[in-house]
Amino acid sequence: MHWVRGAVSRVDARGRLAERVAEHLRRSLPEDHIVLSPYAPRDRAERIPIVVVGRLGLFVVEPRDDEGDLVCYQDHWYRRVGPGVAHALSDPPSLRARRNAARVRSDLGTGGFINVPIEAVVLLTRGRPDDVRSSCVPVVAGVDAIVRYMLRGIPEAPHAERTRALAGALATNIKLSTV
Numbered sequence: 523m524h525w526v527r528g529a530v531s532r533v534d535a536r537g538r539l540a541e542r543v544a545e546h547l548r549r550s551l552p553e554d555h556i557v558l559s560p561y562a563p564r565d566r567a568e569r570i571p572i573v574v575v576g577r578l579g580l581f582v583v584e585p586r587d588d589e590g591d592l593v594c595y596q597d598h599w600y601r602r603v604g605p606g607v608a609h610a611l612s613d614p615p616s617l618r619a620r621r622n623a624a625r626v627r628s629d630l631g632t633g634g635f636i637n638v639p640i641e642a643v644v645l646l647t648r649g650r651p652d653d654v655r656s657s658c659v660p661v662v663a664g665v666d667a668i669v670r671y672m673l674r675g676i677p678e679a680p681h682a683e684r685t686r687a688l689a690g691a692l693a694t695n696i697k698l699s700t701v
Contacts, residue, residue, distance in 0.1 A: 535587075540571035543585045543645065543665055547574060550669045556689045563625045570622045575689045577676045579639030582626050583668065584619035586644060591652035594661070602652060615644040616657040623659075626692070635691050643668065 537560065544559030551557070555576045560569035572583040586592075588611065591602040597616050600608035623642035630638055642659040645668050654661040662668045 536571065536585075539585050539587050539647065543583070543647065544572050546665045547572070547669065547672075550666070551576075551672065554685045555672070556685055558689070558692065561626070561692070563622075564629050565625060567625070570625065573626055573692070574672060575685050575692070576672055577685060579641065580626060580630075580688065581672055582619060582623040582640060582642045584615045584622065584642070584644050585647055586615050586649065587647050588649045590649055592646060592649045592654065593652045594654040594657040596656050597658050601649070616642075616659045616661070619644050619659045629692055630688070635688060638688060643671070 540559050544557050547555075547557045551574070555574060558573040558575065560571055561573040562569050570582060571585055572581075574581040574583065588601055592611075593600050593602060593608065594614075594616060597614050599611040599614045599616070601611060602608045619642035623640050627640050630636065630640070644654075644657065644659055644661045645665070646661065646663045647665060649663070651661050651663050660671070662671050
């Protein structure tokens with residue numbers, strides 16, 4: 523029974539972290555960015571912590587609250603605890619982010635937005651990326667840094683209609699034609 527309680531609290535902790543990060547993103551991003559947290563994909567599997575619909579595409583964010591120096595070797599993640607000593611993280615955030623981005627792509631593809639750029643990102647809220655070059659997705663340290671990362675290279679003029687259309691495609695159920 524103790525193990526089950528630990529698993530539940532771990533899931534709740536992930537949900538609380540995602541909601542805190544999502545609130546920060548809602549306050550910090552321009553109005554034409556929509557933050558979905560948690561996002562319930564159409565495959566009805568586990569919810570995705572954060573999806574941000576922006577001007578040029580979507581970001582699927584996998585937040586992690588691990589402390590200390592984090593390293594990633596070919597998508598195997600470790601937390602350094604001393605010189606030459608590291609503990610493996612049980613759930614590689616880069617692989618989870620990439621898997622969740624594929625799930626969002628599947629949802630958008632069925633809604634008519636197959637060519638929209640979708641970028642998976644690992645967000646470290648407290649940990650320091652010591653060596654994460656071999657992560658399959660970008661790794662960003664800090665919630666303010668991820669805001670800057672999401673806003674890089676976007677045009678000055680907002681495209682609120684496109685953002686709403688993308689968010690609507692994720693929010694509506696698929697209707698099958700009977701013809």
